[in-house]
Amino acid sequence: MRKVKRRHPFRGIISGLLLGVSFFLFSIIYGIVFLGDLTPWVMFGLGLLIGIAFIFVPAPWGRKPPPQPTVPPAPSASTGGAGASGA
Amino acid sequence: MRSLLASSAAASLFGPLAILALAATASAQELTGGCSLEARAFDSAGVQVGTAYLPGERQGDLVHGGRRNPFYADFHGTIDFVFRTGDTVFENNHWAIQVNGVPLLSGSDDNPLDTDESGSIAIASVVELPGTLVGVFHVTGDLWGNDDANHCHADAWVALVGDPMLSIPWDVAAGALAFGLLGLVLTPYSTTWETDPNAGEQLHSGPVPKRP
Numbered sequence: 001m002r003k004v005k006r007r008h009p010f011r012g013i014i015s016g017l018l019l020g021v022s023f024f025l026f027s028i029i030y031g032i033v034f035l036g037d038l039t040p041w042v043m044f045g046l047g048l049l050i051g052i053a054f055i056f057v058p059a060p061w062g063r064k065p066p067p068q069p070t071v072p073p074a075p076s077a078s079t080g081g082a083g084a085s086g087a
Numbered sequence: 088m089r090s091l092l093a094s095s096a097a098a099s100l101f102g103p104l105a106i107l108a109l110a111a112t113a114s115a116q117e118l119t120g121g122c123s124l125e126a127r128a129f130d131s132a133g134v135q136v137g138t139a140y141l142p143g144e145r146q147g148d149l150v151h152g153g154r155r156n157p158f159y160a161d162f163h164g165t166i167d168f169v170f171r172t173g174d175t176v177f178e179n180n181h182w183a184i185q186v187n188g189v190p191l192l193s194g195s196d197d198n199p200l201d202t203d204e205s206g207s208i209a210i211a212s213v214v215e216l217p218g219t220l221v222g223v224f225h226v227t228g229d230l231w232g233n234d235d236a237n238h239c240h241a242d243a244w245v246a247l248v249g250d251p252m253l254s255i256p257w258d259v260a261a262g263a264l265a266f267g268l269l270g271l272v273l274t275p276y277s278t279t280w281e282t283d284p285n286a287g288e289q290l291h292s293g294p295v296p297k298r299p
Binding site: 001002003004005006007008011012014015016017018019021022024025026028029030031033036037040047050051054055056057058059060066067 | 154157187188221222223224225244246251254256257259260261263264266267268269270271273274275276277278279280281282
């Protein structure tokens with residue numbers, strides 16, 4: 001069995017860009033200027049980084065343990081003679 | 088005719104100065120090069136919301152323009168100003184205004200006739216946007232004259248007051264935040280287990296032998 005991680009880099013980058021735009025605008029609208037002129041751009045970068053970081057985060061749902069290898073059932077003594085015991 | 092020429096010349100001088108004054112009004116933090124500015128901002132109802140004196144000699148309780156104490160103005164209001172270039176006439180001048188580092192306006196004037204100007208500016212007529220605009224902006228302005236021998240630089244923070252939720256940028260930001268968070272929920276990777284198709288087998292290095 002092989003473990004396969006299905007990542008979604010496109011979703012992460014788009015989400016990060018959207019978050020970045022949101023942080024950029026909110027920092028201007030609400031006057032968050034702790035870094036001066038750079039603040040909105042830093043906030044944009046922060047949003048983008050969050051989106052990229054989530055590409056490498058495992059989903060908390062749908063985790064499955066590795067399936068047990070299927071072993072063919074061992075032949076038992078009663079196989080084929082179950083009906084012969086007769087009452 | 089003479090009055091027409093005079094008014095045209097005055098307009099050619101005062102147009103750029105008025106725009107610089109807007110930036111400088113925004114810029115109660117700094118104004119260099121011998122220029123000075125006095126400005127008052129009023130909201131749409133005519134109530135005064137902000138005052139600025141530039142440069143800092145007259146600084147007092149009413150002075151605004153720093154990062155933590157921006158100059159308050161109303162997007163739908165007006166700014167009354169008196170702008171002076173000291174004793175110097177800025178001939179062959181050119182000017183530029185940036186907002187948050189992004190060039191917004193620029194221009195030039197070859198033959199200004201005066202060293203001062205007063206007037207009133209409606210912000211909404213300079214920055215044409217649908218709805219309103221709310222937020223804190225870093226505005227800088229520069230005026231060069233006399234073959235760049237003279238230079239005035241203005242630098243300040245301007246807070247446009249109002250209800251941010253009524254502005255289009257707030258709607259855009261809220262929408263981007265909602266879709267961004269939704270995207271984050273869908274971004275984490277999932278794990279699956281697959282059977283290795285070649286497990287325990289050797290790959291063929293040549294053509295696949297035909298079955299008999």
